[in-house]
Amino acid sequence: MSKERHLNAFNELRTRLRLIELDMNKKAQFPELIKRMEIVYVSTINELISRGKKYLSLNPETDKTIVVAIDMDFYISVLERLSIKDK
Numbered sequence: 001m002s003k004e005r006h007l008n009a010f011n012e013l014r015t016r017l018r019l020i021e022l023d024m025n026k027k028a029q030f031p032e033l034i035k036r037m038e039i040v041y042v043s044t045i046n047e048l049i050s051r052g053k054k055y056l057s058l059n060p061e062t063d064k065t066i067v068v069a070i071d072m073d074f075y076i077s078v079l080e081r082l083s084i085k086d087k
Helices: 003-026 029-060 063-086
Strands: none
Touching: 003 029, 003 063, 029 063
């Protein structure tokens, strides 16, 4: 895949994550549904991180790579917080 396709996929996943976050906030009164949504959320984060790593490996430093790296770092910290919460 080209670097543009990885970036497009990364941005699409970021949009999906935001929509999942909004849905989780709206459906907070349904714990069973939230649990299933968290599984999809974590899976989507893992895919976003994978696409981000692929994009960064194909690209020299630019403004876009900095944004991708910052977003990846944010979602890695989200995964860490979720794993601490589950313990």
